[in-house]
Amino acid sequence: xxxxxxxxxxxxxxxxxxxxxxxxxxxxxxxxxxxxxxxxxxxxxxxxxxxxxxxxxxxxxxxxxxxxxxxxxxxxxxxxxxxxxxxxxxxxxxxxxxxxxxxxxxxxxxxxxxxxxxxxxxxxxxxxxxxxxxxxxxxxxxxxxxxxxxxxxxxxxxxxxxxxxxxxxxxxxxxxxxxxxxxxxxxxxxxxxxxxxxxxxxxxxxxxxxxxxxxxxxxxxxxxxxxxxxxxxxxxxxxxxxxxxxxxxxxxxxxxxxxxxxxxxxxxxxxxxxxxxxxxxxxxxx
Numbered sequence: 001x002x003x004x005x006x007x008x009x010x011x012x013x014x015x016x017x018x019x020x021x022x023x024x025x026x027x028x029x030x031x032x033x034x035x036x037x038x039x040x041x042x043x044x045x046x047x048x049x050x051x052x053x054x055x056x057x058x059x060x061x062x063x064x065x066x067x068x069x070x071x072x073x074x075x076x077x078x079x080x081x082x083x084x085x086x087x088x089x090x091x092x093x094x095x096x097x098x099x100x101x102x103x104x105x106x107x108x109x110x111x112x113x114x115x116x117x118x119x120x121x122x123x124x125x126x127x128x129x130x131x132x133x134x135x136x137x138x139x140x141x142x143x144x145x146x147x148x149x150x151x152x153x154x155x156x157x158x159x160x161x162x163x164x165x166x167x168x169x170x171x172x173x174x175x176x177x178x179x180x181x182x183x184x185x186x187x188x189x190x191x192x193x194x195x196x197x198x199x200x201x202x203x204x205x206x207x208x209x210x211x212x213x214x215x216x217x218x219x220x221x222x223x224x225x226x227x228x229x230x231x232x233x234x235x236x237x238x239x240x241x242x243x244x245x246x247x248x249x250x251x252x253x254x255x256x257x258x259x260x261x262x263x264x265x266x267x268x269x270x271x272x273x274x275x276x277x278x279x280x281x282x283x284x285x286x
Contacts, residue, residue, distance in 0.1 A: 019055060
């Protein structure tokens with residue numbers, strides 16, 4: 001099975017996140033390495049980063065991934081916002097490198113009515129620009145599939161592989177598949193056959209070698225609605241069979257699987273992790 005976990009807070013410093021993962025019995029965690037809603041957030045100190053690495057060795061989580069700022073748009077047609085986004089993305093890479101975080105997950109970008117094809121190329125160019133400035137970075141960049149809300153690209157598997165094929169260093173790239181986003185984008189994963197059909201498409205178009213992480217979310221919106229609205233596991237329009245397929249799919253062994261469902265407090269993730277683990281090796285739900 002994959003490494004089950006959740007997004008946890010880095011409040012008080014990134015070094016506090018690993019213990020929060022242990023508290024909910026997470027095998028994997030996801031964090032924001034800085035405030036996700038600011039262009040110029042307070043940066044973790046060298047001491048914070050060292051303590052984070054030390055605590056990852058001590059605590060339960062086996063891996064931590066990072067999600068970038070919601071402000072970043074690597075496909076923006078506005079030159080000022082594009083430059084801000086590229087600089088902020090380099091900062092994201094630097095923080096991951098400092099903390100020893102192997103994966104940086106990001107939404108590809110939005111075309112802002114300038115057209116998808118141009119946007120996809122601009123995203124690839126942005127990635128090249130950032131990696132050229134950080135040639136010695138060890139961070140892998142994971143494109144997250146989107147629901148297709150607004151002018152977001154990345155809601156089709158074809159978008160993801162177009163970006164990967166468009167960069168100079170595709171070996172530095174990967175994909176994080178979000179179950180809610182995929183469903184809202186039109187990929188039906190509600191039963192075993194549809195699950196396998198969807199991931200057959202993924203393998204054919206993108207390639208399983210690029211699948212590096214999963215976001216586990218139920219959906220408040222229906223198939224093909226193209227609206228990004230997460231729900232707790234078992235409370236939304238996906239099925240328990242969806243998540244049974246996920247945790248029993250041998251192709252996903254050792255892949256970090258991160259809950260991002262709506263919670264008031266991350267301690268609520270504990271019960272959802274118990275539910276997901278109860279499905280491992282169980283009979284298929286009816």
